[in-house]
Amino acid sequence: MRRALDRAAKRSMRLVSALPGILVGAILIGLFLKSRAVLSLQPLTRLLFSSAWKPLKGQFGLLAFLSGTLWVTLAAMILAVPVALLTAVYLSEFAPRFVRSLSKPFIDLLAGIPSVIFGVWGVLLVVPLVARLAPLFGAYSSGYSVLAGAIVLAIMILPTIILVSLEVFAAVSRDLRDASLALGATRWETVKHVVLRKGAQGLVAAVVLGFSRAFGETMAVLMVVGNVARVPKSPFDPAYPLPALIANNYGEMMSIPQTESALMFSALVLLLIVLIFNFGARLILTRIERRIQ
């Protein structure tokens, strides 16, 4: 009786544990099937490299949105990566114990703040700041711009990069550090030549995870980036990222023919880009983990 129960449980649990794999496949296939209509309407290169988005004329070029996403994400990375890495090194290698244990919950909390709250904060503080900053660089900006999106996004991805980096540093063995310190290296020299070198791959993975998180972020960016469908030329220009396109147009999804398909194709493109980066980062991290065990 107990044995039969065990076997039944094993079988049903195995079934449920197939779900994550199936779900990954289902999302990809579902989005692809929905994209077919627009893919048969226009060649793939036109969809990706034309900036003409005119649903009423049946034109669905995504270039402006793709470059919008790329601009905002790259600018956010430039802002976030140095700060995140310096913070991670400090918390892992330099900070007194109480600072470390006090900071960790705050970083967890930052990771848990909903994106719409970041958006509200961006509208209240960052957008006016950028509007005031622009004239100093000889530009005009309403504030709703690539830069505003980048600042908000940078803060949102800080926790991801910091927390993964902390794990990477924790995986560097104590002995290596001690050996370096015993040879007379200062703490920073030990970090520079031993910890950072040993953890380089893992840090790349941390940064890539941050990148892919930023790439798909929707609500916060949407609220501060201006949503003008043009390829931005400066950080003070507005942009229209791909996730914002999907979110803003769901209302018209049913009314204009092929728009639904074009939006699902956008979601597929977004997903594929994010998955490729995630995949790479995870491969690196799994390899590191295996080396430790």
Next chain:
Amino acid sequence: MGFRRRKWEERVVRVLMMASTGLVLGSLLLILGTVIIKALPAINLDMITKTPQGGYYLGKAGGILNAILGSLYLASGATLLAVLLSLPIVLFINTYTTRSKAWAVQVRFSLDVLWGVPSIVYGAFGFIVMMLLGLRASLLAGILTVSLLELPIMARAMDEVIRLVPPALVDASASLGATRLETALRVVLRQSLPGILTAMLIAFGRGIGDAASVLFTAGFTDHVPTSLSQPAATLPLAIFFQLGTPIPEVRERAYASAAVLTLIILIVSLAARALSRKLRKHIIS
């Protein structure tokens, strides 16, 4: 390199690092502070006890009870569903897959992949599924979509704590003649209970705060939903819509709604911390 220069470099880097850490923690406080200060003038009892009355979005009377309850229903339902899926998955890969490790690796990898899927993509996928099942935008469709979003977050967090259960404990249970199921339920689950509850709360927090996934699937309404097939308002969308109007009173209400959502998130994460500390007492270590 001279000793003095090495010392200098050390000092400069140290200052930079401390400044960065200060910036990270400061920005959290700045965000919380800004939202709360801006919300104070608009916050009152009506905000959290009444649904929108006629002309609410033009600045007339009412509150956001519809969105508060809608969000709580939606996130609770989604979390419940995600637990029902996550628990078997993590228990299986941790107690049954000793012989077929490849399966566990595959499941963990899929969860990692799902963890990286942007919430707007879950929204789009949820929309496809909703159409396929012939559902309309409703509480049920929202719950289904958000549970998919929560699944990888919860399962990975649970997996991390269950992996920490000492193997000796599992062996001891097996040597007493327990089947794997009994070991999983009475030893592994018991031992990792605090972590599991924390994982649930983390996922709940993610679910209640997400806007992009419910945009297509949960709909929006001024009423509190009374059944699964009715549309449900959610706090993040209520904030978003109110902020989008040009009327100052309504924008202020957006700030107040943001403060309410922030407060819920704060309570959830504090509860997660307190709970895991309290329950840790009952663990064999």
